Structure formats: C-alpha cells, structure tokens
Amino acid sequence: MKAKYEIIRHPLKPYSLEYFPELSAEQIDFADNQNPASKTHYPNYDPAAFYQARAFRMRELFDQEFPSSGSSGGFQRISPDWLSPEVMLPITAGAFRIKATESVAVKQLSSVAFSRLRKFLESPLQSTAGHLLGLAEDEEDVSEKVDEPLVLVRLSEWLLLRKVWNMGLNVPAKGSQQKSHPEWQKLYRLQAQRMELQGEMPTGIFGEAMQIRHLRILKNWQKQLTAVLETDWNSLQKNLSQFYFGAVRKGKFNEGLTGTDRILPAVNIQKENPEPSDSENMYFKIQGETEWWYTDESGNRYVIYFSERESKDKAWLRHFLDVLVLLAVDIIPEGTQVTGLCITGEGKRKSRKIHLPSRQQAQDYLANLLQEMNTEHAAVLMPVESVLELAKENLTGADYNSRYTEWMDAKLNSSSENLGISSQYGPVKFLTDIAYPENPHQLINRRFQLFFETVLV
Numbered sequence: 001m002k003a004k005y006e007i008i009r010h011p012l013k014p015y016s017l018e019y020f021p022e023l024s025a026e027q028i029d030f031a032d033n034q035n036p037a038s039k040t041h042y043p044n045y046d047p048a049a050f051y052q053a054r055a056f057r058m059r060e061l062f063d064q065e066f067p068s069s070g071s072s073g074g075f076q077r078i079s080p081d082w083l084s085p086e087v088m089l090p091i092t093a094g095a096f097r098i099k100a101t102e103s104v105a106v107k108q109l110s111s112v113a114f115s116r117l118r119k120f121l122e123s124p125l126q127s128t129a130g131h132l133l134g135l136a137e138d139e140e141d142v143s144e145k146v147d148e149p150l151v152l153v154r155l156s157e158w159l160l161l162r163k164v165w166n167m168g169l170n171v172p173a174k175g176s177q178q179k180s181h182p183e184w185q186k187l188y189r190l191q192a193q194r195m196e197l198q199g200e201m202p203t204g205i206f207g208e209a210m211q212i213r214h215l216r217i218l219k220n221w222q223k224q225l226t227a228v229l230e231t232d233w234n235s236l237q238k239n240l241s242q243f244y245f246g247a248v249r250k251g252k253f254n255e256g257l258t259g260t261d262r263i264l265p266a267v268n269i270q271k272e273n274p275e276p277s278d279s280e281n282m283y284f285k286i287q288g289e290t291e292w293w294y295t296d297e298s299g300n301r302y303v304i305y306f307s308e309r310e311s312k313d314k315a316w317l318r319h320f321l322d323v324l325v326l327l328a329v330d331i332i333p334e335g336t337q338v339t340g341l342c343i344t345g346e347g348k349r350k351s352r353k354i355h356l357p358s359r360q361q362a363q364d365y366l367a368n369l370l371q372e373m374n375t376e377h378a379a380v381l382m383p384v385e386s387v388l389e390l391a392k393e394n395l396t397g398a399d400y401n402s403r404y405t406e407w408m409d410a411k412l413n414s415s416s417e418n419l420g421i422s423s424q425y426g427p428v429k430f431l432t433d434i435a436y437p438e439n440p441h442q443l444i445n446r447r448f449q450l451f452f453e454t455v456l457v
Contacts, residue, residue: 015052019045023057111246111266112370114288114325118317120373121231121384122449125434126426128379133427154199159215161308164188165221169237170258181233184218217345221306226347228341229294229302240294243326246287267329269369284370290322300337303354309340311350314384314422316455323354323454327362334359340455355454365450372447380437381408382417383421391456400441408436 011018080088119127167211168182188211197203200209203230226232231239235397237259246253246266253261266285294302303319305311319340334356342350357365372378396402411419412432425430437443 008138014049015386019453020050020053022098110284112284117321121317121421123383125379125381125423125428131426169260181222184215217308220345222345224343229312240292240293245289267325269367271371291318302339302341304341306343308345310344310346310348313388315342324362324366327359381425381434382437385421402439
C-alpha cells in the first residue's frame with residue numbers, strides 16, 4: 001500500500017490512435033508497420049483494432065490531402081485530370097454501372113405478405129394486433145412443445161405434408177420406366193426421420209399411426225387431382241407450378257430449385273391520393289408464395305389448394321387473392337378460363353368457376369385493401385364467418401347492421417368451444433371488450449363485394 005497509485009486513462013474506443021503511436025506520424029510507413037520490431041506495443045495490443053485504427057488514419061490523411069467542405073470526405077473529389085487515359089476509357093464508355101438514386105416510391109415501400117392479406121380478410125382484429133406486436137405471420141396458437149410429442153402440432157403437420165408432396169412432384173422419372181405415382185412411403189420416411197431427430201415427430205406406435213394417416217392423405221391428393229384434371233402423374237409434374245414473389249424465406253430451397261418453382265420480383269402496388277393535400281401517395285410490395293397452379297393443353301388455368309381436412313368456405317380467399325395478384329402482374333391474361341379447386345385428404349373435393357375481374361379492378365382492389373390495412377381503424381371485430389353467413393340472407397343497409405349485431409352477440413355469448421370464428425385465435429383474448437364496427441354493411445361491400453362477384457357467384 002506504500003507504493004504510489006498509477007492512473008492510466010484509456011480512450012473510449014479500442015481503435016483510438018492513442019493506443020498506436022506508430023500511426024501518429026504524418027505519413028504511414030507500410031514497411032515499418034509490417035515489421036514487428038519497429039512497433040511499440042502496449043501489453044494488451046490488439047491487431048484487429050490496429051488495422052481499424054490504420055484505416056481511420058489513412059482516411060484522415062486522405063482528407064487532408066484532398067480537402068473539401070462536404071461531409072463525404074475526399075473520396076469523391078479526385079479530379080479526372082489525374083487519371084490516365086487507360087483508366088478513363090472504360091469510365092467514359094459507360095462500362096461501369098452508375099448507382100442511381102432511389103426514388104421516393106422505392107424508399108417508402110411497405111412489404112406485405114400473402115398470408116397477411118388473407119388473415120386480414122379473415123380477422124382484421126387479430127391480424128392487425130399480431131402485426132403491431134411483431135408476431136410471425138405463420139405463427140399459430142398452439143400448445144407448448146413437449147419433450148416427446150404424441151401428435152404433430154397442426155402447423156408442423158401442414159409443413160410436413162407439403163414438403164413430401166413437393167418432393168413427389170419433383171422426383172425425376174428413372175429411365176424409360178415412368179411410374180404412375182411416386183414412392184410416397186419412401187419420400188415420407190425421408191422427411192419424417194429428420195423431424196424425429198429434432199424431437200418434432202412422434203415415434204413408436206404413435207408415429208406408425210400418423211404415417212398411415214399421412215400416406216392416405218397424400219394418395220388421396222394424387223388420386224383426386226389426376227381425376228379432376230383428367231391427366232396422369234407425369235403430365236401433372238410438367239404442368240404444375242407455384243409462384244414465389246419477392247424475398248424467399250431462408251431454408252425454403254435448401255434442396256435446390258425445382259421445375260415447378262417460379263421466382264419473380266415482389267408485386268409493387270401504388271395507392272395514389274386523388275386530391276392534392278399534405279398526405280403522400282402510399283406504396284406497397286406484396287411478396288410470398290401462391291397456391292399451386294395448373295395449365296392444361298387448352299390454356300385453361302386451375303388454382304389448387306390442398307388441405308388435410310374438409311375445407312371451409314373461407315378457403316376460397318386463397319384462390320381469390322392468387323387470382324388478383326397474378327392478374328395485377330399480367331401473368332394471367334384477362335378472359336382466361338380459371339377454375340378453383342379445393343383438394344382434401346378425406347376424399348372430398350370442391351370446384352368453382354372463377355369469374356375474373358379486369359386487371360384494373362384487381363389493382364384497385366389490392367391498393368384499397370392495403371390502404372385499409374394501414375389505417376388507425378383497421379382492427380375491427382369482423383370475422384369472415386359473419387360475412388359468409390350473413391351474405392346468404394341478402395340483407396341491405398340498416399337491416400344488415402342490426403342482424404350483424406345479433407349474430408355477433410350470439411357467438412360471443414356462447415361457450416368458447418362453440419365460437420367457430422377466426423377472431424378467437426390470436427393475441428386478443430377478450431373479444432367481448434371489443435366494439436363492433438360502426439357500419440358493417442359498408443365495410444362488407446368495400447372488402448368483399450369483388451370476392452362475391454369473383455368466387456362466390
């Protein structure tokens with residue numbers, strides 16, 4: 001304790017020049033810097049910090065040599081007179097691409113996924129709440145994961161079946177012996193083993209029972225689809241496709257791209273302000289994957305949704321949004337014959353003829369819907385089940401609004417097991433505390449009139 005204390009002050013940043021006295025000279029001698037004997041190091045010398053400090057020192061010297069009042073330093077102030085003719089030739093010839101300034105529209109783009117569009121129509125309340133809370137768009141209200149599952153959670157089961165189905169579609173035929181169907185059991189075991197190793201798949205008798213059920217679903221999908229399209233499996237492989245717009249989720253194509261994948265840029269939608277005011281135009285980009293599409297020899301299109309169980313009427317929203325987006329980007333020509341199919345694993349299928357709107361109608365609808373999703377009154381309690389049920393009664397105006405109140409009161413006063421509405425799933429748990437929309441009839445016409453005219457005619 002008799003020894004005097006020595007106070008050492010350290011600068012805040014590890015790359016501060018105070019740590020590296022060899023960089024304090026006017027010029028940096030690279031030869032000396034590479035020679036360890038010429039360096040005076042502190043005991044805790046950090047080579048990585050030295051390289052960073054040297055880069056900052058070189059930038060300082062460069063700015064001293066080429067001074068300017070601008071904030072960008074001297075890097076953009078080199079006179080063309082200093083460059084040799086050999087260097088100037090490719091620059092003046094336009095060999096290098098000049099980075100263009102992004103337009104206001106590009107900077108203001110707001111990204112929206114396919115699933116969010118659909119979930120907003122199904123339940124504006126839960127979709128908006130989930131988006132504001134930053135929840136994943138494919139996240140579902142499932143029970144906690146157990147150490148050894150007895151059954152697959154619904155989302156994992158959905159993903160497993162589609163992975164196996166996609167693999168079956170892209171298995172190449174071996175030689176001249178083209179099989180009428182893929183080896184579903186072999187493909188299924190390949191995917192199931194991976195999930196078993198990750199603890200996501202039941203094993204033993206539970207796994208065997210689930211495998212039997214899943215193989216039955218896959219075979220039913222194949223049987224129904226080939227029957228309704230009047231084709232065989234090999235033709236199905238050649239003419240089925242799925243579109244991916246914008247950024248693709250990491251891990252989606254770990255096994256590589258296949259012949260059925262169509263990757264396209266995101267769909268840009270602009271909502272212009274019709275009246276000059278302080279509010280600016282709104283710009284959006286839609287990204288995500290579509291359902292499966294099939295084109296027959298006559299050019300007719302089929303949009304296909306696969307489900308494990310019997311599909312509900314709200315499943316037609318998938319076909320509806322697919323049609324609008326593909327129309328908006330001119331992938332589907334106007335006047336094309338389009339049929340919507342719901343293929344289930346229970347042996348029951350549904351089919352509806354889709355009446356295409358015009359391309360302008362599709363673009364306007366998407367723009368208006370995206371604008372409504374971003375308003376402060378977007379989170380209203382209006383489940384899609386109420387829309388579909390009350391549409392059968394052909395009510396108008398005040399009659400519809402009063403009937404909507406009666407319908408919602410009856411639903412919310414029943415037990416939670418009997419609700420049966422999309423709004424019961426999501427972050428908002430107490431639906432009785434949520435006010436009803438002021439004018440449900442007006443809201444229905446604005447959001448669902450084109451849906452009724454296109455799909456539910």
